[in-house]
Amino acid sequence: MMELYDDPAQMEPLVIDSSRPAYDALIGLAHELSEASACLDAALAPATAKSLSELVSGMNCYYSNLIEGHHTLPIDIEKALFEVKEQVAQQDLQNLAVAHIEADRWAKSQSLNKSSLLPFILEVHQRFCERLPKEMLKLKDGSYMDPGIFRERDVSVGIHVAPRADMLNRFLERFTEVYGLRLEWSKKGGISKLDGILTTFAAHHRIVWIHPFLDGNGRVARITIDAMLRECGVNCACLWSISRGFAKTAEEYKAKLAGADQPRMGDLDGRGNLSEKRLAEFCEYAMQTAIDQAKFMARMFALDNFRFRAEHFFQKVRFDLKPESAYLFIHAFATGEFERMEASRLTGLPERTARDVLNALVIEGFLVSDTPRGKVRVGFPMHALGSLLPNLYPAGDLDVDPQALRQLIKADKADKASAAARNVLVHNMKIK
Template sequence: MATHLLDLSFDPAIPRRRLGELKDMAQEVVIASSTLEGRIAVRTAAALGDRLRFLNSYHSNLIEGHKTSILDIEAALQQDFSGDEQKRYAQELCAAHVRAERVLMAEVLETPPVNICAEDFVSRIHRTIYEQLPSHHLFVHDQGGFTRHAVLPGQMRDGQVSLDGGLTPHGPSADRLPATFAEFSRAYDPVNFHGDERLIAIAASHHRLVWLHPFRDGNGRVTRLFSGLYLAHAGINRSNLWSLSRGFSRDKQWYMTNLRSADSPDEDRKGFDQDYFADFCLYFLEVCLDQIRFMDKILGLNRIDARIEGYIRDRDKTRGATDPLDQRSAKLLKALFLQGEVPRGEARSIMGMDHQTDRHARRIVSQLVREGLVCSSSHRAPLTIGFPTQVLRYYFPDIFDPSVLGEATEE
């Protein structure tokens, strides 16, 4: 009978089966992520992490069937939209995701919520995404477009959910949802877990929140954003140097299969099947580890050096003799990537220029700042690395390939 899925217990909160294997992998993820963050200067990590928020948005919405590009997301953030209705819809969704993640991540890092799994915080994720969208977006969307059912940002759903056209109910009934969500909040409160078990709890809570399906629409996006915030709350990937959503979207069907398998009840139909539950948590940790290793490989400093030089060469070929960029600027860009920031007065010596060329060195720095390759809050402030759109396909071609980035053109 289908209704057996409505009242499954969250006890145990993390799998009892294969727990040793899960703990080993959780430790591996924590160490690998910490090592990756430790290799990148803090300022560089912050700048790159913010660019990778576009990647989180791109892949999370791609999972939901809405494809756009990084360039189109950037355009949407500047209120520049496609004339095509479906393309504009994807642009608006992705831009809202980027804005919401920036706001919520800053909050988690600066003033962490008492319980990140509490209904008020999870509802705020949903509300923050939707309040970034125009009013006509605030209706449930399906393959035929917008329906007449209001999304009700931040409010729990008031009807039953089905993922197979109404044949099988999914998650708790609407009348049971508040009590079941309260159980979820208690079960996955971070204070209940320590050490490697906290990461296992994040993996488990990802499935449980998808199963709860607490809102009328947007549940997948909310859950993936929630998991990224929960990771940061636990001290993992705080700089956003790797993307969980990218890992899930690489094989969307396998992601969905693992989620749905973990919905299965145990033999007594009182809780979730422990074998499938453990399988999902292992899958989640494998995705984390795969994405960390991927980023660790492409952020190799020897490769970045060559890519910076490659951008400067190609930039001047594209623009011809107009406004060329001094080749010595590559030394400054490499130093900024490695060190995070340098005092403005040291730029000349880093580029290997003597005192007689001081004015020329200042002109080079000014040009780099104008093009967004270097950032500085004032004429006297330290210099930091910048990642404008035109360099992404050069610096990080394995992440920002043409299908993700879109058609990049030189300004």
């Protein structure tokens, strides 16, 4: 058996130094990523971006779980996003979806620096694992994993033997010292920001290499890379998913991660214990993957492209809804949000008819609102994504049985009617 790593110096290099030949090209990719992400952020109205962010949260869950071999269906993820508690088949996978989404939501509210990076990683693992059923915490040896606890025994992953458990704290301290400091430097902007972006991708490999938990390392690492990128000013609105890119190229993702595990290959391969060349190759692959995802979403949500798909959808696919539905849906997407009373003006329909059209869109999730009478913004219901936003998910996973959809809508109508009745009762009691 290979000797286990017992000294943090054995995971050097942690960064690609500015003096190294690969640095300039990698910094160029960091600039391209920053620009592509910023262009997408600027293209969408804030309210539309909010709805898209919720959709991307589900995509992160789906694709990050898929990388780990768990196939969570998008419809179950949608239920988790909106906290639908009904019993469904494959309950473990729905719990898995809830666990990932809740951990990801918490992560979005955090700020990272040298002192908070390690507690953040622990808390993400805690929040993810504590929502899983006990059976999903069971390890191969029959023991159970404790959420939010660093491993206390030695492990190997494939041919990679992770650092010794009794030395784990030293590796993690070095990790946070280097990467936390780079995150703080990124606030200066300019080359420091670009260096922070590049360093974030190196950090993704190194936390996977350290393997701090007995299980759940991949998901925690992908939630962490998203948070570190946000700290560097990239994808702050959460409008694209790097997990989707990694899942689409899963074999290459795993191969590049494994490649960066390799020891130094000769005198020209940096000055650390591990291969600088392979680490640079992983960073190049990962940044190019991120750029592709940001540009993919920008094309998907370009107004002309989106309008064309929306008009076709309401004319050819959902012709059971009034054709004026497209006006309200596209207007919400383009402007961000609008008052409900504007529906008549926007559609040219009588007020009551326009209200019915708007309510039908709200019931199915094409329009959403934070309050029963508040402004509405665009929504992206899972059952319509195959037509409205093709290729976000594999087509077969978005298939929804029409009868099941009708039952879901019927149940939602009943829930809304019940809620309305309760509101009227409360209102009348207040008047009395």
